[in-house]
Amino acid sequence: MLKDLPLPEKMVSVLREDAIKAKVSKKELEEIIDRLLEEYEYACVEPCEAVGVVSAQSIGEPGTQMTMRTFHYAGVAEINVTLGLPRLIEIVDARKEPSTPMMTIALEEEFSNDRDNARKLAWEIQSSHIEHLADVTTDMANMQLVIDLHEKTLIQRDIGIDDIADKLRDGLGATVHIPEIPDNQIVVRPNEPSYRELLQLAKKVHEITLKGIEGIKRVVIRKEGDEYTLYTEGSKLQKVLEIEGVDATRIYTNNIGEIYSVFGIEAARNAIIHEASETLREQGLTVDARHIMLVADIMTCDGEVKQIGRHGISGEKASVFARAAFEVTVNHLLDAGMRGDVDQLNGVTENIIVGQPIKLGTGNVHLLAKRHGLD
The missing domain is CATH 1.10.1790 (PTS-regulatory domain, PRD)
Known part of the structure; x- marks a missing residue:
């Protein structure tokens, strides 16, 4: 069986099969095999090499x-x-x-060939917070937050006023109201009419992710060759893989x-x-x-x-001396002494510490002499 052969012989067997298909002459094949084995032997590590x-x-x-x-x-x-x-x-x-975490996101064909689709997917990934979409005013007189939304930004990022209101309602646990006049405005009131609650709401409203993936601060679209690729500032691999249109076979972080x-x-x-x-x-x-x-x-x-x-x-590392030589020396030696650990002195560091040859290279070879004439 091919899988049971040593690596050099396995390589030669594969080469012979390929040579028959490619119609390489016997002399050329022998030259190829010689060069291959020469390169293979050169690439091998010497025994006992450190x-x-x-x-x-x-x-x-x-x-x-x-x-x-x-x-x-x-x-x-x-x-x-x-x-x-x-x-x-x-x-x-x-x-x-x-x-500086970042991702390179390749897209499926439907999105990679169309900039609008790629841009739409980018907004699905990039996190949108209230400061990106609106101006927030704290109305102390009426004990409420007034959020004035930017209409163009909402259209660009494909997010509706109702979606924002729902996210705020879930995230803040406060009363969220959409007045009929003026348009594109949301009013948020604390459940208890207190300045402290209002100030807490004003702080908390900026922390809620209204769209996209929390942690992806920015997405940049670049055209590479014939397709668009997304580059992100921030990395959330698992969540990005769940988004439709992302090519899971070519994503990288x-x-x-x-x-x-x-x-x-x-x-x-x-x-x-x-x-x-x-x-x-x-x-x-x-x-x-x-x-x-x-x-x-x-x-x-x-x-x-x-x-x-x-x-x-x-x-x-199993060696006490090797651990002690790296960092926190005294702690390792004290702990080893209390436990009664034994150091086998197999590595480099521990043999240098005790002043004997290391067990690598020539230090790993032992000569045994046969003594004749003894029973």
Whole structure:
């Protein structure tokens, strides 16, 4: 069976099948196989190689050359996104929320080819609050809030006065009234006629999301090629996926935690690799993908996204000395002493601390001499 073969032999078998279909000569096929095996052997890691240390150095050294600014995102002047060293730190720290969350939303054909439909969908996603739609006045004499709605904005955002009144009624728990004269006005009165209640209402009315998704502050439409794409300031992956017209197969967010909770650990691993690679590439730095893949694998190998720090990977090391060398040294040593922990001295850090060779490279090879003439 092909799946039971070692990787090099499996690759050669596939190549032979492809060569028969492509009508490649035997000599050409042998040359291709030789080159392939040569490249494969070159790409393999030497036994006992300290891959973790090499990866850490390979990512850490370019990290010292990174700038620390916030840039405009890929030509979208309205949306800022954190790049450079702060973004790389966010990724390896597995932050629950990035400092500048954003989404790239691809649309289905009906919406991606029509700007009006794309704009309509954008208003379904972008959160609308009362300050976007109206002027709010506090009428102390009559103990009420007077909301004067902007008619053009209501038409543009496709939201009716009754919808706004219903949202305010549910959110405020107060008396909401739509007078016949003048038009486009809503009056809100507190249930108890007190100044404190009125001022609380005036504050609370600005917090209610009247349309769209809470947390999506802005949506920008850009035409890329033949289709329109939405870029958002703010990220709410699960809720955006529920909106009709969004292409769920091509949606992306820079919030790795959301990708993990919605799509699972494999998607989160790919997102870590993509985000770290793009952050380095944007700065003009080239790091071999395998170093970044190793970091992503370590962060996700337990089935959840963990940071590389004392609350994640480094804090869960089996070695007492390795944990103590990282941070909060005294606490680790005291706790280990109270529990009676034993350190097996298998890693790099702990062997350096006690002054003996590390178990990597030549330090992992033991020579045994046979003694003759002994019973």
